[in-house]
Amino acid sequence: MMKDTVAIATCGLTKQFSSHVAVQDIDLEIGAGEVYGLIGPNGAGKTTLIRMLATAEEPTLGEIYINGDRLQRDRKHRTIKRYLGYLPDDYPLYDDLTVWDYLDYFARLYKLRGPDKRRRIQEVLELVQLTHKRDSPIAALSRGMKQRLGLARTIIHQPLVLLLDEPVSGLDPVARAQFRDIVTALKEAGMTILISSHVLSDLEEMCTSIGIMELGYLVESAPLSELYRRLSRQHIHLSLIHSDMHSQLATLLDNHPLVQQWTCLKQERKGDRHPHAQPDRSTNAPAALPAQVDTLSANSSSTAATPTQNSSSPITTYGAIPYQIEFSGTDQDCAELLRSLIHQDIPILDFHPTHETLEEIFFKIGHQQSS
Amino acid sequence: MLTSLLDTIGDWNPQLLRELKGHLKPIKLGLAIALALLIQLVFLMIVWGQLPGQIEPGYLYVTTYPKIEMDYGNTGPLSISHLEYNYPLEKHPNYDISASGLEQYAHKVRVGDRILAIDGQPLEWDETAEDNFRSKRQVVETALEQPFAEEIRQLRVLPMAEQAARTLRQQVPGTMVDLTLSREGWNEPIEVTIPRIVTSTRTNFHCLPLENWQTEIQGVNRRYSPCSATVGSQQYAIDWFQWHRDAFWGLSITMLFPLLILGTYVLINNLLKEERDGTLNFIRLSPQSAREILLGKMLGVPALIYLAVAIALPLHLFHGISAGLGWGVMAAFYGATGAIAFLTFSMALLLGMVNMSLGMVQAWLGGGAVFLIQLLCLQASRHASSSDGSALSWTLMFSPFSTLRGVGEQPFVDGYRAGESLFQWFGIPMVSLVVLILLLANTVLFSRWVWHALGRRFFNPTSTLLPKAQSYGLTLMVNVAAVGFSWPAWLKPAEKMHHLELEPDYSAHMPSSHWVENHLLFLLLINLSLWVIMIVALSPQRQSLHDWARYRHLLPAAATSSGHRSRTKFPRRSFWAELIWGEKSPIVVAIALNLLIGGVCVFLWVTYQAFLSVGDWSMFAMSIVVALQHSDSLSLLTLAFIVLLSTTNILLICTTIVQLIFLKREKHALPTALLVLLVLLLGIPITLGLTSTQPGAYPAVWFVLFPWASTSEPFTFAGAGILGLLSQWAILGLLNWWLFRWLEKIGASESKGVLTGTKALLTD
Known part of the structure; x- marks a missing residue:
């Protein structure tokens, strides 16, 4: 019944290491074709959960279903094994083989034979951009290449479910970007991917759903869009060419039903929807204090390393007056707001809706390191 | 040509191809070939030097x-x-x-x-x-x-x-x-x-x-x-015939020992490395069966050793044929060597799967063990003869040289004893082909158990080597086979009376000739080794014991393959059934059952020997009655029974101690347990011996610790025996009470821990 829709399901999955409960009673459901990001502090049980799904660890209690079939460790269940591809965080390889021989070995292990096998190896080599290294010994590869080779090994048999445990840890930005492209390609090929990572911005780009683990519990598991809707505040970054129309803008924002709060970032000029906001103070202030950034934007600069964040940071063009608006409407409402601003001849230099990042949500939920 | 051959190999067994690619590198190949040729050269120089040469x-x-x-x-x-x-x-x-x-x-x-x-x-x-x-x-x-x-x-x-x-x-x-x-x-x-x-x-x-x-x-x-x-x-x-025989035997030993020892070493080493690196997980995850993977490893990992041996084969064959052994005998010898190597390497793989966290030492231990076993087997196959009723006949089944003895070949000994039987098994004389057939049967039987354990262990490194249910069958099988080697059916009826003389010191009608004592010792040794093997094979890991203590009420009795996602209430086993059949439960009861099975077999055998000495069932029954009525001393039969019982008690006490060690330690549990066993079983008697305590001085103490030494003091035995048995049971009971209290505490404290953990989360 769930065969078509649910790729991974667990039921009461528990793993205990002597007196320590690593994974506690997890009921997980991942739909087919999803890219599911698993986040959580170190020691939250992510790796243990993935290892159990990959049959590398035996659950203390509970059941695992891959594509609707029950997974049991001491069984051979060759069919389920063909569904699974698992890449652990240390992606161990064989240093005594060449790249081609390594992939050839695993292709054969997965019963690929003859021209099919050769074609498939070539395909994955192209996908992970290692074609030029096919005859190199593995020992001579860089860390990023080794990681990509590990991924190639994981997908050589076209698994339906891909389990990636912190695949980008220790990789440079270029290697990470390459990796994101590969995952995107795999997602388009229809694979269900479970990926755990500490690089939340990567997950934000790749994932359709997110699960948050904490002290062995799965405390949150939802589609990314729902997570944003529930937990993320939307912001609009807006700049005026000059401060002349400040009072009009202030009035408009104060009266807009979907604007929760707004701030002029050029000076301490906080406005809210209440009538006691003082628009006259904003007229003379901008010129006096150049380029001041309030506490909110200082907060968001902590994640400025990620590309997403770079593009959403307030524009500080010389002379422009930046505003940040907390907005609770949909994209439609955003467009409506922009239209009304232009309609009132407010000289807008920049209009940029953005929402809180996954990282901000993660911190907002308030989870602490368990270790 | 080579590519297509490799491709065919890879299609048949991917693991084999991978190992060949990994190990047959040009430099390694060259070294192996050079070394093989060098060893042959040195060997030839040595055997050539043994010739008398010129007339001086x-x-x-x-x-x-x-x-x-x-x-x-x-x-x-x-x-x-x-x-x-x-x-x-x-x-x-x-x-x-x-x-x-x-x-x-x-x-x-x-x-x-x-x-x-x-x-x-x-x-x-x-x-x-x-x-x-x-x-x-x-x-x-x-x-x-x-x-x-x-x-x-x-x-x-x-x-x-x-x-x-x-x-x-x-x-x-x-x-x-x-x-x-x-x-x-x-x-x-x-x-x-x-x-x-x-x-x-x-x-x-x-x-x-x-x-x-x-x-x-x-x-x-x-x-x-x-x-x-x-x-x-x-x-x-020059007696070339004799020279070729000696060269053949010498070369056989030169080839067999490195083959088995180095092969064992590299296999254990390879598996431990893959497990440590985590690469074995990927292979486990592939749809290949354990059999295919491990067979590939067995054939591929020692590939260089096989190559070196293959290079020496022509010389070996030449010596064998020149010594007049004939193609049939040579084929039998090679067949037996293959079988023994297969069994040895299977056991090596198993040892590689039992991670004792000893690192490389484990591989050396494996190689050393193979060396000692093969040395013992070689000595046995050189010197065994049916006349001395060697109690170690079984070891012959682990040496390919016994096929040569089967056709009358005896190394480095002058003259032939063609047609003489090595030994008998349930009265079947071991000559020519029978040796080979029995050796192969022995290999198949043992390999079956080993590969069963390999299959379990490969997919689940935390599982025990054997399920408890199968251990009982294995114990019975080994005992029946062992009794076969101690079966005096080959004696003619007239000889029986002569051979099994009555021991004059005892009034009981019990044969205690050299032959019976020898074989009784052999049977007890077999059961002792079986006990150690069972402890290794059945002991659940610490985590399993914890899980069992904590979640026993939730774990399914039998792995059911229901496809429904539901927390089904599986039929639960009772506490005792769980101890007898459950795979994660403590081993004490299961070991006791195994010892019981072995003990019954040995006791039946002793009884049969006693019967043979009388020769008639009605007389035998009468003699037992007479012996039991004898007030001065216990009959030897009863003595044997009590000694067997108290030895079993000691082994059970040791088992409980091992179980406690397994519960206490995560790392090095198995080596620690084996070391403690060694100290307990050898250390105490040695200490008593060093302090020159005589059995007569403290008969009860001796009996409790070392019952088989007390048998020489039949008159002080009765009282000491009863006292000894009682104290053994008291110790056993106390230790087990402790064990199960501990387990109970683990289960309880962890549910408490989980509950408090949940509460803490809820209050957050």
Whole structure:
């Protein structure tokens, strides 16, 4: 019944290491074709959960279903094994083989034979951009290449479910970007991917759903869009060419039903929807204090390393007056707001809706390191 | 060509191809081939060096036939003290060595005859001289060697030795010595003529004795018989047949030991490395079966060793065929070697799967164990014979050399015992093909269990090697097989009574001859080893014990393959059923059952031996009644029963201690447990021995710790026995009470821990 829709399901999955409960009673459901990001502090049980799904660890209690079939460790269940591809965080390889021989070995292990096998190896080599290294010994590869080779090994048999445990840890930005492209390609090929990572911005780009683990519990598991809707505040970054129309803008924002709060970032000029906001103070202030950034934007600069964040940071063009608006409407409402601003001849230099990042949500939920 | 071959191999077994690619690198290949050739060269040089080679003049001497030894210590005429019948170096045309030839002179002189003259010259010397012993000897030797004195002297002078030797070998044969003797009972001196011969003092295992020599030489160890040569030859005649046999055995050992030891080492090493690196997980995750993967490893990882052995095969085959072993025997030997290697490597794989966190030491331990076992088996197959009823007959089933013994080949021992049975198994004599068949059957049987354990362990490294349910079957099987080796069916009924004498010291009707004691010890040893194996094979890991203690009520009794996602309530087993059949439960009860099965088998065997000594069931029953009514002492049968019982108790106490260790330690649990066992089973008796405590002094203490030593004190035994048994049970009970209290505490405290953890989260 769930065969078509649910790729991974667990039921009461528990793993205990002597007196320590690593994974506690997890009921997980991942739909087919999803890219599911698993986040959580170190020691939250992510790796243990993935290892159990990959049959590398035996659950203390509970059941695992891959594509609707029950997974049991001491069984051979060759069919389920063909569904699974698992890449652990240390992606161990064989240093005594060449790249081609390594992939050839695993292709054969997965019963690929003859021209099919050769074609498939070539395909994955192209996908992970290692074609030029096919005859190199593995020992001579860089860390990023080794990681990509590990991924190639994981997908050589076209698994339906891909389990990636912190695949980008220790990789440079270029290697990470390459990796994101590969995952995107795999997602388009229809694979269900479970990926755990500490690089939340990567997950934000790749994932359709997110699960948050904490002290062995799965405390949150939802589609990314729902997570944003529930937990993320939307912001609009807006700049005026000059401060002349400040009072009009202030009035408009104060009266807009979907604007929760707004701030002029050029000076301490906080406005809210209440009538006691003082628009006259904003007229003379901008010129006096150049380029001041309030506490909110200082907060968001902590994640400025990620590309997403770079593009959403307030524009500080010389002379422009930046505003940040907390907005609770949909994209439609955003467009409506922009239209009304232009309609009132407010000289807008920049209009940029953005929402809180996954990282901000993660911190907002308030989870602490368990270790 | 090579590519397509590799491709075919890869299609058949991907793991094998991977190992071949990993191990058959050009440098390694070159080294292996060079080493194999070098070893063969050295081997050939050694066996070549063992040949007698050229006839060295220094070893030659001239004597008479028979050689006369005198008693030089006597005064008066010299008497003959000893006669030696050494054959001449060569079959010279000047004399005939047949029965009518040289043999006719064998009895012309006798021990006790006194020599008066040689070649008509009376023997004279100065009786008063201080050193007359030597002068007498000189006089006699000079007289005997007189015509060739110069050549004999030259034999010791290097430049002329060769020429002198040649002259002697040409001229001495056919010359005679005239002796004038006085013989007891004869009044007149008698004249006797005996021939001179040239012979050699050189002895060599590979020398051929003189052809057609009809004396008692045959059957004597050839190591001590002189070398011979063909007429005029500068070389000793070599027994090539014997030489090839020895070379064959030597090469067999040279090949077999490194094959098994190094193969075991590399396999364990390889598996441990893959497990440590985490690469084994990927293989586990592939749809290949454990059998395919492990077979690939077994064939591929020691590939270089196989190659080196294969390079030596032609030489081996050449020696074997030249030694007259025949193609059939060689095929049987290779078949047996393959089977033994398969079994050894299977066990090596299993040892590689049992991660004792000892690192490389584990691989060396494995290799060392194989060396010791094979050494024992080699010794057994060299010396075993049915007449001594060797209690270690079973070891022959683990050595390919037993197939050679089966056809009468015995290494480095002179003479043949063709057709003689090595031993019997349930009365089946072990000759020729039967040995091979039984060896293969033995291999198949053991491999089946080993591979069963391998299959379990491969997919789940935390599972036990054997499920408890199967251990009972294995114990029964091993015991039945062991009893087969201790089956006196080969004795004829008349011999039975003779063979199994009644022990006069005991009133019981119990045979306690050497044979029975020997085999009883063997059966007990087998059961002791089985006990250690069972502890290793059945002990659940610490985590499993914790899980069992904590979640026993939630775990399914049998793994059900329901496809429904639901927390089904599985049928639960009772506490006792769980202890007997459950895979994660403590082992004490299961070990007790295994010991019971073994004990019953041994006890039935002892009873049967007792019956055989009487020969009739009704008499046997009566004798037991008589023995039991005997008030002075217990019958040996009862004694055996009680000793068996108390030994079982000791083993159970040790088992409980092992279980406690497994519960306490995560790392090094198995090595620690085995070390503790060693200390308990050997240390205490040794300590008691060192402090020279006698069993008589503290019979109860001795009985508790070391029951088999108490059997020599039957009269103090009854009281001590009962006291001992009671205290053993008390210790056993106490330890188990502790064990299960502990387990209960683990289960309880963890549910508490989980509950408090949940509460803490909820309150957050």
